[in-house]
Amino acid sequence: MATKKLKLKIVTPERLVFEQDVDQVTLPTKEGEITVLPDHVPLVASLASGDLVAKENGEVIPFALSGGFVEINNNEVAVLADFAEHVADITDDAIEKAKARSEELKAKMNDKDHVDFEHFESELERSLTRVKIADKWRKKKYK
16 A cells, blocks of 8 residues: 655745655644654644755755745645755855855845845845755755
C-alpha cells in the first residue's frame, strides 16, 4: 500500500517557487510552528518569517519564507508567500547583498520624510530572513 503524500505548492507574487508531493511540511505561522502530515484538518493561517521545511523520503527540502498565508485542505498545502526561496539558491553573494540592503534600509529609516514604513519593514524582514535562514542551513544536509 502506498503511503499518502501532501501536494505542496509554494507561490510568491513573482513566481511558482516549488510544487511537489512530499511526506510532511513544517512551517512558521503567526501562532507558532506547525507540522502538516497527510489527512491534516483543513486550515488557513498567516505565515511568519522563518524556514519552511518539507520532507520527502527522509530528505529535507528547506526554504526561507517571509509573510503570506497557508491553506491546508484535502492533502494539499498551498503556501502563498510574500517571499520564498530554496536555501540552495541563497548564495554567499545574495547574503552579502541582503546584509548591505538591510543596512541601507536601516540608514534610510532616519529620513522620516521619505520612508514608506510598510515597504521598509517588509524589505528589511525579507533581507534579514534570507541571512538568518541561510546561516542556519549552511552546514546541514538537504535536498
